[in-house]
Amino acid sequence: MELMFWWVVPLGAAVAGLAAWAAWRPGRNTSARRRPAAHADRLTRLPEYQAALRRHRQWLVVAATACGVLLASTLLAAARPVNVDTVRPEQHNRDIVLCLDASGSMSSADAEVVDVFARLAEDFEGERIGLTIFDSTAIQVFPLTDDYEYAREQLALARDAFNGKPGTSGFLDGTWSGRGSSLIGDGLASCITSFPPSRDPENSKQQNAGQQGSRQPRSRSVILATDNFVSGDPIMTLQEAAGMAKEREARVYALNPGDFDYGTDADQPGAQLRAAAESSGGAYYALDSPDAVPGIVRAVQETEKSTLQGAPRAVVTDLPNLPLAVALLAGLVLAVASWRLRP
């Protein structure tokens, strides 16, 4: 416990001491307004008077004590006793877009990813999650939302679809209407556009005005599950999409269930994907089996969480309860005592 205005205490004590000195300073003639009487022992010898005087003195002591306690406790309260804690607030202002390659080779990995997120979404608090699937064209299944009920529902549907459950193939409708298949660059770019436009300094004022006051910046991450086998002619290459991600401050975490690179050539699909992911500040994971997905996703979540932890902040909590309660008590005692002491 600390005192925020510690100087109030010595100041108040000094003032109280000065007042006490002024009240009882030596040489003050207390009998100035009193009238002289002889043979006071007529009264002071009486046992009844002595008993009354003793009671009076006891109440005086009580009143003086209560007065002192009241003064001390109100001084303490005026000095603002506070508890200063250092907290590292965990931020729940992440935006996560699941960007899943819906090509046949990926379905088991996709199913794992959506399954993990369906479960993660149960603990979400303020995070937003979106789902975009792509093959030759990208489909936004649901945009960034914090309606977790809905998100879980959609994720469950997606999982069933990826698992090839009968009657769910309609979920992936519309992902083959373009030319070619697995147009990774286009898909990633579509996912990136799920995020609101970038907040560069010029825009921020406008945005703040439009979005009712300043809002905390939200972190953006893309879970990109793909094997990076492009067949066709994408509008945007993977590099361009990665550049877009960087521009929008979105980190790309790439999961590659089929890293079949031959050697360390930079042109290999796995290496390209790694370069794209790392250029955006994310990471690249090559999966040996779909079972590894949950662990990797959780690892990604953890790293995200730790990078997102806010700066340590001092939280100041006022603790006026005890001194004020004591002051109230002392005040009550003082009131009773002064009622007893009334002439």
Next chain:
Amino acid sequence: MTSLLHRVKSKMAIFAHRKARGMLDGEYGSVFRGRSLDFDDLRAYVPGDEVRDIDWKATARHGSPLIRRYVAVRRQTVLLITDTGRNMAAEAAGGETKKDIAIMALGVIGYLAHRHGDVVGLVCGDAHKTTSLPAKSGEAHLERLLRHVHNNATMDSAASRLEDQLEHVARTVKGRFLLFVVADEMVATPSLSGLLRRLRAQHEILWLTVRDADLTAEAPWFSVHDSSPLMGHLARSPRVAAAYSQAVTDRDSGRTDMLRQAGITGGSVSGSPEVITELFALLERHRRAG
């Protein structure tokens, strides 16, 4: 500053007009006038004179009562005894300073004595010292005595201790005097009682008590003895007030008993307007007591 004696005389003049003229003189004369068998002269009777002093034959001849006067055997000495300690600077029951009442009473008796040609002395003091002013005649001397009392009985004086003054009189005074003691509400003690008996054996004593202030009255009091304040509101609580009035009654009866046992005529006053009436009654009582 007006003369203290002058004030006393004007008070007495008012009294004399209100009652019969010369009444106090008659009372004083019949009490203190030393008698002898040597006839002096006749004078008109004034109420208060001893009836046995009336010369009935002369009265019958004259048509109005006449009193025989005798040549005094000796000059009486009246010794005024009072307290000039702090207690006398306190308030009396009537609200005046006790000293003023005492000076009035001393002045009346002193003036009466002066009118009868007696000499008046003063013994006064406090716990530290006792002053004795020799008996002399004359108004100037009387004024000096009163002034001495007035100047010495202040708040700065030492504590009161009238026993010391009485002791002083018992030790130093030879011969038979008239002692006029003005005291306050002293408490009766065996030693004081013995002292008074011892004095009474030698002298004639008149004792006037100046009543002290009522400590349960609605006023903030402080004790002149040690300057400590008294808690008036505590004293006014029913229990304490009852105990106080009982204690005061006991104290008064103790003092009255002590004076009666010693054969001293006592009276009490609480304000200067009562002084002359009370002194008259006191002299009357003393005369009857013989």
